[in-house]
Amino acid sequence: MHASNDHHAGSRPFVVGIGGTAGGTSSTERALAIAMKAAAARGVDTQMFGGEFLARLPIYVPKAPQRTAEEIQFVETVRRADGLVIASPGYHGSVSGMIKNALDLLEETARDSRVYLSGMPVGLVVTAYGWQATGSTISALRSIVHALRGWPTPMAAAINTSASRFGDDGTCEDPAVTAQLGLIGDQVADFLQLHRKSA
Template sequence: MSSTPFIVGIGGTTSPGSSTEQALQLALAAAEAEGARVQLFGGAAIAELPHYAFGAVEGSEGGRALVEAIRKADGLIIASPGYHGSISGLVKNAVDFIEETAKDARVYLDGLPVGLIVTAYGWQATGSTLATMRSIVHALRGWPTPLGAAIKSSSGLFQNGQCTDPGSASQLELVGKQVVEFARLRTRLPSATATGPREEG
């Protein structure tokens, strides 16, 4: 990792002014404020992707761009609305493109911190969707950050690029900060092999 961590944001919906995408943008802004470089694949970008299948990237410029960004990433932030109690098909399809990295030297999201954000009208869907997203990140060998942001969306929650609810705003900021903090941590500490075995007795 260079001294500037590269954090990739994936998520949103195709709704105009998607609250999920605005939440993601705020978390990415917090990552930038911590010194990261960021790239957003928002609702419009992920809606352009074909349904994932082996070989799907070959015919998809957007798919190739997404996979290239993931390969270079030091951390990710994924934001989904809760749809029927779970991750939306749109966001899951984008996540499925990570399969392209299955045979890379760094497999999937191995060792990468991943911040998670869920928006939904009710708490039940925020909780169940967040749990599902954590399972997905574990399956991909990533490290979900300690805080996952559960945002109860309501009209007027996001205005002029800001979150009007202080509790939600601070969750989004913390998710962005934690991804950068963990991206830096994992490269700063010496590994056991670098320091040699611990002396006995």
């Protein structure tokens, strides 16, 4: 059984970002980076797993005799995390297979002293080319986070990339979307600060 992340006591909170698409930097990954930047501005250490990394994770096999270096890195990093931000494109009305596969890999933490994402704040971001997939994908992500015992933040960002575009420099032309993403980073940081004060 692995230890919890109690070694973070007295150190800066650590938030992990998970998101993107296969085949290069996407609007999803750029949106995730904006939310993570907002968390970092609040004194939080961050690390992102973007599409290029997530695409290298093999399909999760629960009883595999060994794990790849990427699988081990991903699970061990999430084990150290105090919070998460998850960003997925809306594919056919739900979470992309690549993001779901990464979250399925967290089954490796089922026997940890901190099971899955127990007690962790989790910010959610969804991008889609049109509005139809955004709501159902956010709902699916919330259900997954609940099943993993995490706490979805009150704010989730639904981004219609046909109307709100991201530049190659990572910025979004829509200030309302930038504000939404910043609020997600802020809420994850707020949760961690409140938790530390009550501990």
